[in-house]
Amino acid sequence: xxxxxxxxxxxxxxxxxxxxxxxxxxxxxxxxxxxxxxxxxxxxxxxxxxxxxxxxxxxxxxxxxxxxxxxxxxxxxxxxxxxxxxxxxxxxxxxxxxxxxxxxxxxxxxxxxxxxxxxxxxxxxxxxxxxxxxxxxxxxxxxxxxxxxxxxxxxxxxxxxxxxxxxxxxxxxxxxxxxxxxxxxxxxxxxxxxxxxxxxxxxxxxxxxxxxxxxxxxxxxxxxxxxxxxxxxxxxxxxxxxxxxxxxxxxxxxxxxxxxxxxxxxxxxxxxxxxxxxx
Amino acid sequence: xxxxxxxxxxxxxxxxxxxxxxxxxxxxxxxxxxxxxxxxxxxxxxxxxxxxxxxxxxxxxxxxxxxxxxxxxxxxxxxxxxxxxxxxxxxxxxxxxxxxxxxxxxxxxxxxxxxxxxxxxxxxxxxxxxxxxxxxxxxxxxxxxxxxxxxxxxxxxxxxxxxxxxxxxxxxxxxxxxxxxxxxxxxxxxxxxxxxxxxxxxxxxxxxxxxxxxxxxxxxxxxxxxxxxxxxxxxxxxxxxxxxxxxxxxxxxxxxxxxxxxxxxxxxxxxxxxxxxxxxxxxxxxxxxxxxxxxxxxxxxxxxxx
Numbered sequence: 001x002x003x004x005x006x007x008x009x010x011x012x013x014x015x016x017x018x019x020x021x022x023x024x025x026x027x028x029x030x031x032x033x034x035x036x037x038x039x040x041x042x043x044x045x046x047x048x049x050x051x052x053x054x055x056x057x058x059x060x061x062x063x064x065x066x067x068x069x070x071x072x073x074x075x076x077x078x079x080x081x082x083x084x085x086x087x088x089x090x091x092x093x094x095x096x097x098x099x100x101x102x103x104x105x106x107x108x109x110x111x112x113x114x115x116x117x118x119x120x121x122x123x124x125x126x127x128x129x130x131x132x133x134x135x136x137x138x139x140x141x142x143x144x145x146x147x148x149x150x151x152x153x154x155x156x157x158x159x160x161x162x163x164x165x166x167x168x169x170x171x172x173x174x175x176x177x178x179x180x181x182x183x184x185x186x187x188x189x190x191x192x193x194x195x196x197x198x199x200x201x202x203x204x205x206x207x208x209x210x211x212x213x214x215x216x217x218x219x220x221x222x223x224x225x226x227x228x229x230x231x232x233x234x235x236x237x238x239x240x241x242x243x244x245x246x247x248x249x250x251x252x253x254x255x256x257x258x259x260x261x262x263x264x265x266x267x268x269x270x271x272x273x274x275x276x277x278x279x
Numbered sequence: 280x281x282x283x284x285x286x287x288x289x290x291x292x293x294x295x296x297x298x299x300x301x302x303x304x305x306x307x308x309x310x311x312x313x314x315x316x317x318x319x320x321x322x323x324x325x326x327x328x329x330x331x332x333x334x335x336x337x338x339x340x341x342x343x344x345x346x347x348x349x350x351x352x353x354x355x356x357x358x359x360x361x362x363x364x365x366x367x368x369x370x371x372x373x374x375x376x377x378x379x380x381x382x383x384x385x386x387x388x389x390x391x392x393x394x395x396x397x398x399x400x401x402x403x404x405x406x407x408x409x410x411x412x413x414x415x416x417x418x419x420x421x422x423x424x425x426x427x428x429x430x431x432x433x434x435x436x437x438x439x440x441x442x443x444x445x446x447x448x449x450x451x452x453x454x455x456x457x458x459x460x461x462x463x464x465x466x467x468x469x470x471x472x473x474x475x476x477x478x479x480x481x482x483x484x485x486x487x488x489x490x491x492x493x494x495x496x497x498x499x500x501x502x503x504x505x506x507x508x509x510x511x512x513x514x515x516x517x518x519x520x521x522x523x524x525x526x527x528x529x530x531x532x533x534x535x536x537x538x539x540x541x542x543x544x545x546x547x548x549x550x551x552x553x554x555x556x557x558x559x560x561x562x563x564x565x566x567x568x569x570x571x572x573x574x575x576x577x578x579x580x581x582x583x584x585x
Contacts, residue, residue: 004395007496011391015405018388021464022412025423028433032426042426043433090317098310107321113517113572114325115525117545118561122328125335125554142324149320203414209528214549226418230532242419249415257407 026246033239041236052240065225065241071136072222076206078141083148083201084194090149091156092182112150116210119143124214139215144205151204152197159193192260199256203249329565336558345554353559363544363560367567370540373455373530374523377462381519382512384463385470389511390504392471393478394486406475413468421461421532428452428460453535461533466522470515477511478504513579517572524568541567 032039036047056065094101123143127134134140167189171181187194209223216224222245229238304312339348357363388409396402412420427433428451435447450456481504489499527542541564548557 005496008395011387011395014387015391018384018467019408022409022467025420025427025464026412026415028426029419029423042429042431043436086316086320089313093310093313093317096306096310098307098314101310101314104314104318104321107325108317111321111325113521113568114329115521115542115561115564115568117525117527117542118332118565119324119328121545121549121554121557121561122332123324125331125558126328129331129335142320145320146324149317153317199414207414207416207418209416209418210525223416223418226416226422227528230418230422238422242416242422246415246419250411253411253414 079205087152
């Protein structure tokens with residue numbers, strides 16, 4: 001292997017510093033969440049304990065954390081399933097030329113770049129003016145979709161732009177119906193990317209804040225609960241909560257990544273070259 | 280890759296209508312049916328809310344309620360108040376500074392990953408390391424800065440123990456500095472991902488050709504790589520600029536409510552139930568953001584870059 005130029009080491013150092021910058025704060029609050037009972041929000045550590053984690057499980061101390069966690073979880077799953085289904089349908093639709101596709105495309109981009117608070121405000125206003133109650137599972141759900149769907153669709157566009165059409169033609173030539181072609185050929189090939197779309201759908205919903213702010217109603221999702229805590233909780237209990245939700249996010253990400261790895265491995269073992277060159 | 284997508288696109292247009300698609304329906308109908316759920320979501324939760332905001336921005340408000348009207352009071356108040364201009368200026372300041380830092384940093388990271396890491400596995404692993412924080416909570420990541428930047432935080436105590444400063448620095452937390460630091464922390468990966476994506480598509484032989492013709496590393500960078508990576512840089516810029524301009528939570532949290540941007544102006548009005556005035560500010564913010572995007576889109580065709 002040829003010798004590395006000096007710029008490699010400089011850039012590698014920059015990259016390492018960037019990772020420290022990226023993860024350092026998260027690691028710090030993870031350490032501080034084990035602060036002793038007398039400890040504060042910063043170093044030094046006054047002993048090591050699980051005190052603040054225990055605090056989390058005593059509901060009256062910090063509000064309805066577990067209720068909001070359950071709501072965030074259910075909402076995340078709802079948004080995830082919807083995002084996958086709607087994105088795949090949308091992705092398939094955009095492979096054809098249909099009148100109005102340009103308009104829908106620009107709406108997707110708008111949905112991505114519009115300041116989140118506008119969605120929150122607008123949806124909130126529509127519900128309140130038409131006498132409906134805002135609720136996380138209706139208005140909150142819809143508002144979050146405006147954030148997750150663009151990501152899902154952008155992934156689907158990228159997938160179908162690289163999709164080898166000859167697989168479908170082969171299926172058609174052998175007499176598969178349009179539906180069979182999609183179900184037995186297209187979907188299995190794009191399956192690993194759908195896991196990616198699902199990951200986006202779930203995590204973006206689980207952490208979503210601004211679009212849910214005015215649309216969740218009287219029952220908070222977890223990020224809203226945490227946001228509320230930032231103004232009135234001044235103990236490391238908030239670090240304990242932060243550490244737990246981050247750990248939960250990491251577990252979710254790991255599950256998705258491992259699933260992709262397993263799917264790809266199984267594919268390699270079965271000797272199919274489907275989906276190669278799509279990443 | 281982009282060549283490939285262009286040829287497929289060309290094939291789709293040139294191949295005439297004899298190719299029947301799903302359930303034998305014409306393309307237009309099946310296209311509409313497939314995109315119907317998407318269109319409905321966007322209609323009800325994007326288009327109608329924007330329409331509603333525009334309508335409400337002409338309404339009036341008392342201290343407790345809002346009432347339908349058609350008056351320009353909200354805009355008049357907004358456009359004649361010096362606060363509006365200073366807040367918009369501050370928002371643009373945040374956007375420009377954050378954009379410049381994330382662009383340089385994001386480009387450097389993407390360049391390192393795309394051209395200095397030689398094995399695909401390592402590229403994927405390091406790329407994932409950069410993107411994983413995207414899937415975790417922004418609020419938690421903001422809170423995480425407190426033990427670092429506070430008066431008795433890590434940064435101050437380290438600097439004092441090194442003898443660099445005698446007194447704790449006050450401007451580390453709850454200042455423009457901490458706001459921009461948090462923006463860079465949260466949004467650099469929105470630059471890294473699209474730039475890395477375009478860089479991976481650059482044909483390596485172009486770079487070899489540049490070297491063979493006697494270009495230095497720096498000349499190759501400025502004359503070959505930067506021009507070819509421009510679409511990714513533009514897409515990243517659109518992300519970062521719009522996210523920063525529409526933000527209200529980062530500024531509120533990281534400045535300890537001492538600094539203002541347009542998003543906070545809107546959320547303050549909302550907290551006071553002054554929805555019409557919030558709506559008018561939102562309309563002006565939306566127009567500003569759309570103008571910025573329109574300018575950036577002149578440099579890149581997004582549909583081609585996917």
